Amino acid sequence: MNIIAMIPARYAASRFPGKLMEDLAGKPVILRTYEAALKTKLFHQVYVVTDSKIIFDTIVNAGGKAxxxxxxxxxxxxxIAEAVMEMNADIIVNVQGDEPFTDKKSLAGVLAVFENDDEQEIDLASLMTPIDNEExxxxxNTVKVIVDNRNFALYFSRSPIPYPRSGAKNIPYFKHKGIYAFRKRALMDFRRLPMLPLEAAEKIEAIRYLEYGKKIKMVETNVSGIEIDTPEDLERAKAAWI
Structure with missing residues (x-):
C-alpha cells in the first residue's frame, strides 16, 4: 500500500491563534509535528498542507514538504482532500498539526486494520483512548466516541456519552484522538458531500462520515499525548519535552 501522511495546518485557530508557530524547545509546534511524523518511518511521503505562507515557508525552509x-x-x-486529489495514494493519514508527541505504535495500529481488510469494509480508521477523569x-472540548462490539464507531459527541442515567458505575468512556487513516475514495466522497445537521451541531467532522454510511474502525490506545489547544497545553508540552 502507498501510504502518505498529510498534516493540515491552519494558522488562525479559534481557541489559540497562531499556536502552530509557537516555540516548542527551539522549533515551532508544526515543525516538531512534521518531524515526529517523519521519524515514525511509516509513510512514503509526509506533507504539511496549509493556508498560511508563514507555516508553508517554515516547513520548506527546514527541508520539508508543504x-x-x-x-x-x-x-x-x-x-487534505483538495491536496491529494491528483496524488497516487491508497491510504492517507491525517496527522493533527498540534500533536508534536505523535506516537508510532498508535499510528501503526491504525494502519494495521487495513492490512486484514480484504473486503475493504473499513472506509477509515481512527484512535480512541480511555478516560476516567470526570472533568x-x-x-x-473533549470529543467522546462510542463503539459497537467490533470497535466500529457508532457516534461522536462533545457531550458525555454514554449518559449514566441510572447512576451506573464503571462505564467505559473513550476520548477520540483526531488522527485518521482514510481510504482515498472515502476522502474524495467527503469532499463532495455536504455537511448535515448532526455534524453542524457538534462541529465534529467524523460525524459526516457516519451520516453518509461510512464505516469507521476505532483502535484503542493508552497513549494520550498532549494536544496543544490552549496556552496551558503548550506549557505542559514544554515541560514534557525531553
Whole structure:
C-alpha cells in the first residue's frame, strides 16, 4: 500500500491563534509535528498542507514538504482532500498539526486494520483512548466516541456519552484522538458531500462520515499525548519535552 501522511495546518485557530508557530524547545509546534511524523518511518511521503505562507515557508525552509491550499476549508479533511486529489495514494493519514508527541505504535495500529481488510469494509480508521477523569468526560472540548462490539464507531459527541442515567458505575468512556487513516475514495466522497445537521451541531467532522454510511474502525490506545489547544497545553508540552 502507498501510504502518505498529510498534516493540515491552519494558522488562525479559534481557541489559540497562531499556536502552530509557537516555540516548542527551539522549533515551532508544526515543525516538531512534521518531524515526529517523519521519524515514525511509516509513510512514503509526509506533507504539511496549509493556508498560511508563514507555516508553508517554515516547513520548506527546514527541508520539508508543504502544499498551499487553493480554496478556503472548514475542516482538515476538506483541506487534505483538495491536496491529494491528483496524488497516487491508497491510504492517507491525517496527522493533527498540534500533536508534536505523535506516537508510532498508535499510528501503526491504525494502519494495521487495513492490512486484514480484504473486503475493504473499513472506509477509515481512527484512535480512541480511555478516560476516567470526570472533568474531561464532561468537557465539551473533549470529543467522546462510542463503539459497537467490533470497535466500529457508532457516534461522536462533545457531550458525555454514554449518559449514566441510572447512576451506573464503571462505564467505559473513550476520548477520540483526531488522527485518521482514510481510504482515498472515502476522502474524495467527503469532499463532495455536504455537511448535515448532526455534524453542524457538534462541529465534529467524523460525524459526516457516519451520516453518509461510512464505516469507521476505532483502535484503542493508552497513549494520550498532549494536544496543544490552549496556552496551558503548550506549557505542559514544554515541560514534557525531553
Amino acid at each position: 502544499i498551499m491550499s487553493i480554496e478556503e476549508h472548514e475542516c482538515g479533511s476538506d483541506r 474531561e468526560i464532561n468537557n465539551p
